Amino acid sequence: LIYAYRPSYPPGKNGWVQISVAEMVPGDLVSCRQITLVAPPGRRGNQQREAANLAQQQQQLNRVPADILLLNGDAVVDESLLTGESVPQLKVALEVDPSSSLATNNNAPISNELDLQEHKQFLLFGGTTLLVSHPGKTPLSEVPDPPDQGAVGMVLRTGFETAQGSLLRTMAHTQKSVDGIHTRDTYVFICLLLCCAIASAAMVYEEGINDPTRNKFRLCLHVIIIVTSVVPPELPMELSLAVTNSVADLMKRKIFCTEVFRIPLAGQVNVCCFDKTGTLTSDEMQLKGLRLVAPKDDGETCEFMDVLDASSSLPWAALRIMVACH
Numbered sequence: 001l002i003y004a005y006r007p008s009y010p011p012g013k014n015g016w017v018q019i020s021v022a023e024m025v026p027g028d029l030v031s032c033r034q035i036t037l038v039a040p041p042g043r044r045g046n047q048q049r050e051a052a053n054l055a056q057q058q059q060q061l062n063r064v065p066a067d068i069l070l071l072n073g074d075a076v077v078d079e080s081l082l083t084g085e086s087v088p089q090l091k092v093a094l095e096v097d098p099s100s101s102l103a104t105n106n107n108a109p110i111s112n113e114l115d116l117q118e119h120k121q122f123l124l125f126g127g128t129t130l131l132v133s134h135p136g137k138t139p140l141s142e143v144p145d146p147p148d149q150g151a152v153g154m155v156l157r158t159g160f161e162t163a164q165g166s167l168l169r170t171m172a173h174t175q176k177s178v179d180g181i182h183t184r185d186t187y188v189f190i191c192l193l194l195c196c197a198i199a200s201a202a203m204v205y206e207e208g209i210n211d212p213t214r215n216k217f218r219l220c221l222h223v224i225i226i227v228t229s230v231v232p233p234e235l236p237m238e239l240s241l242a243v244t245n246s247v248a249d250l251m252k253r254k255i256f257c258t259e260v261f262r263i264p265l266a267g268q269v270n271v272c273c274f275d276k277t278g279t280l281t282s283d284e285m286q287l288k289g290l291r292l293v294a295p296k297d298d299g300e301t302c303e304f305m306d307v308l309d310a311s312s313s314l315p316w317a318a319l320r321i322m323v324a325c326h
Helices: 044-061 163-172 184-209 216-228 235-252 260-266 316-324
Strands: 002-006 015-019 029-032 067-072 074-078 089-091 129-134 151-157 290-295 302-307
Touching: 029 067, 184 216, 235 260, 290 316
Parallel strands: none
Antiparallel strands: 002 015, 002 029, 029 151, 067 151, 074 089, 074 129, 290 302
């Protein structure tokens, strides 16, 4: 549930009312307020598990349900789901001057048109997690303060029109070929077969045209059969079956591929590079130790060395890498 401002509800006066997030429409004024859950007293053995479940439930409740433009107040959100950056982002309210041009809180002039990328410091994107919110110091004109004392914003986009929705729509409806047949390797293979067929047809035609006893009609028919039978009828089925078997094998290994046409390209990969934080990891991870590659006493071979003590000193090269990866 979320508080929304309805100009004619309840009947006869203006006020705030709690509605479901599914009932939000573009243009609604809503109140954004973080929800904090308190763990009930329980046994000591289950405290850690209950704390993890409570944190997960709180994160689900604090998900921003739509793209919202802040009009009053400020907020801090976690946009790691969209951008992969684990550092929380500060969002401020948008102020409108008397000349109806957009301006920031420090009255710095900006463009007259709202751009979702240029003015993202005023936007709460759908799918992000609301960490902290504060109401504005001066209330909006003709709009009373919300009951939950949250930051007031206007809904811009909902559903698949939001930033998260467009990302999911791109993943679900890719514009690339997904059959694994119409690929560059397939066309190269067909061209090689066609070259071989043309060479064979040319040799047969040259031998037959110089033979006066040869039937010219049957000769042309044989040449056409050689060229047209260059592509076997089973080729599309074999290519599709190969990709299907690859997808099935990946699913057995709990690897899900949304774009199966990239599977043949995966065989050419030699090195995989992953982002260090955000998308693949959590911002709640804590450093416990390091595993380094250190040279042995002979100076020719190396071995792994674990550094788990916080008071231990690190080699200069490893320290530089840790500083670069913050």
